[in-house]
Amino acid sequence: MDESEKSSSQEYLSNAPSAMSLGEGLSALRAMRHSLRIDDAIPDKVKSWSSTLEAIENRLIQLERQNHDLICLTDQLTESNALLLDLKYQADQAEAKAIACDSGKTQFLARISHEIRSPLSVILGYADQILEDSVTLQQSRHIAGHIRQTGDFVLDVINEVLDLSKIEAGAFTLSAHETPLIPLIREVFDLFEHAAFKRGIGFELKVSYPLPETIFVDGHRLKQVLVNLCSNALKFTEKGKVSLTCWYENNHIKFEVQDTGIGMTETQLSKIFKPFTQAEDTISSRFGGTGLGLCIAYEIVEQMGGKLTVESTMGKGSCFAVDLSLAGQSYKLVEQVVHSNSILRSTEEVQQLSGKVVVAEDTKDLQMIIGAVLKKAGLDVTLVNNGQQALDAYKEGDYDLVILDIEMPVMDGLTAMKAIKSLQQENGLRPVPVLALTAHAFKDEVVRLGREGFNDVIIKPFKRQLLLESLAGWLGNDGKLH
Ligand SMILES: Nc1ncnc2c1ncn2[C@@H]1O[C@H](COP(=O)(O)OP(=O)(O)OP(=O)(O)O)[C@@H](O)[C@H]1O
Ligand SMILES: [Mg+2]
Incomplete structure (x- = not known):
């Protein structure tokens, strides 16, 4: 180049x-x-x-x-x-959900198995007792009562599982009909009144009138919702009180179940309406339950076109609210309806009585309940286990009223009543009313006891308010009613 x-x-x-x-x-x-x-x-x-x-x-x-x-x-x-x-993320999420759901279901099965096995062993144990031990008729009645109660509990658990499977299969339906509202609330309240009282927790019913006399709703399911809310409120409340409130507002019917119990954190609140979940893993062992109640309640209220909401503060308490619209329904608003034996009133309105009462009842639980009711009403109460002890107590103290269970060991109520009445006559003592306490609800038995000489008959299980009203009447005769 x-x-x-x-x-x-x-x-x-x-x-x-x-x-x-x-x-x-x-x-x-x-x-x-x-x-x-x-x-x-x-x-x-x-x-x-x-x-x-x-x-x-x-x-x-x-x-x-x-x-x-x-x-x-x-x-x-x-x-x-x-x-x-993105697909991996979704797969991870699905896997996590599946694992959570699977472990949730496993936990749930373990819990259900526990929830059913424990009461079943109680039932079997009681049945063995009746079969193998020599028990009196009265004892077997007492045991049968326990079996019944425990059996009802198992049935509740099974029904919840069935409800959930219906919900999951999309086959859960309601059947609405005209439902008397006030008796429904009263039934819910009555279910828990004793349990609350026994645990030393106040249970208040607050109903604001006017209220629709009837509403078009699936009453059985509405009761199930309120029962679950009240049972939770009582279960998770150690002290203080629970209140069930109902009022009508702008074409809506509203219920609130408020408690002063353990409360929940925001995180806990976010999962309680999901099936198989409880606020904490320790809940089941501490309080029992399957963790299905709220999920079912939520579904029921949704299907009713309403809303179930909750507010809660950890350590202070919770408030569950049900809001049902009555749009499209025709209803009559009524003021307070007074039925002879189901007047709506709260436990705080318990009448105050005074007087000295002896109560003979051999069933310890019942004895304790009656004692607590009467003491709370202001009465001076002596509790004894049989008719003989009641007679002895009557001879010793200046009693205003005697309450006797009928079937008792040592001396039954009828014999004790007759002995007390003859003491009064023979010694010219003031006539102290003697009331019978019986589980026989048949009219013939009530009439028979009256003829035998009892002044009044209280049928078990009794409503607290009715018992107090009856006592007020007898103590009032002596001018002791406040
Ligand atoms: N009033 C309340 N106070 C505090 N925690 C509550 C309350 N109500 C519900 N919870 C929490 O929500 C969880 C779910 O309640 P849910 O009624 O569904 O189940 P459960 O009562 O445990 O069992 P069950 O199926 O027998 O009703 C409870 O386990 C509890 O942790
Ligand atoms: Mg529950």
Whole structure:
């Protein structure tokens, strides 16, 4: 290569692509080839460079296409990658959910098994007792009562599981009909009044009138919701009180169940309406339960077109509210309805009585309940286990009233009553009323006891208020009623 060739090639090479992009390199090559072509004076060697350059140019064009394809491919890959990541995230989520659900179901099965096995062993144990031990008729009645109660509990658990399976299968339906509202509330209240009292927890019923006399609703399911809320409120309240409130407002009927119990945190609140869940894993062992009640209650209220909501403060208490719309219903608003034996009043309105009462009852639980009711009403109470002890107590103390269970060991109530009455007559003592306490609810038995000489008959199980009303009447005869 002579000097002139060298300088022109150097000139071209200085324009050649170096660290350029493919596009830039291509343009530079085209410019070089163009300048080579227009200069006819250039030697053949340089012309052969031109064809080499053309080959390079074609290669570059190819490379540029491949590069473009690669860029497209990279874009597609990035997109697929994002899609894959998203799918992986969803799969992870689904897996976590499946694991949670599975472990939830496993825990649930363990809990259900416990919830059913424990009462079943109680039932079997009681049954064995009746079969193997020599028990009196009265004892077997007492045991049968326990069996009945425990059996009802098992039935509740099974019903909850069935309800849940219906909900999960989308086959849970309601059947609405005209339902008297006030008796429904009263029934719910009556169910828990004793239990609350026994545990030393106040249980208040607050009903604001006017209220619709009847509402068009599935009464059985509405009762189930309120029963679950009240049972939870009592279960999770160690001290203080629980109140069931009902009022009517702008075509809506509202219920609130408020307690002063353990309360819940925000996190706990977020899961309590889900099936198989309890606020904490320790709840089941501490308080029992399957963790289904609220989930079912929520579904029922939703299906009624209403809302079930909750507010709670850890350590202070919770308030569950049910709001049902009565839109489209025709109903009559009524003021307080007074039924002879089911007047709505709260436990705080218990009458205050005074007087000295002896109560003979051999069933310890019942003895304790009666004692507590009477003491709370202000009475001076002596509790004894049989008729003989009642008679002895009567001889010793100046009692205003005697309450005698009928079937008792040592001396039954009838014999004790007769002995007390003859003491009164023989010694000219003031006539102290003697009331019978019986589980026989048949009218004939009540009439028979009256004929035998009892002043009044209280039928077990008795409503606290009715018992107090009856006592108030007898103590009032002596001018002792406040
Ligand atoms: N009033 C309340 N105070 C505090 N915690 C509550 C209250 N009500 C419900 N919870 C929490 O919500 C959980 C779920 O209640 P839910 O009624 O569904 O189940 P459960 O009472 O445990 O069992 P069951 O199925 O027998 O009703 C309870 O286990 C408890 O942790
Ligand atoms: Mg519950």
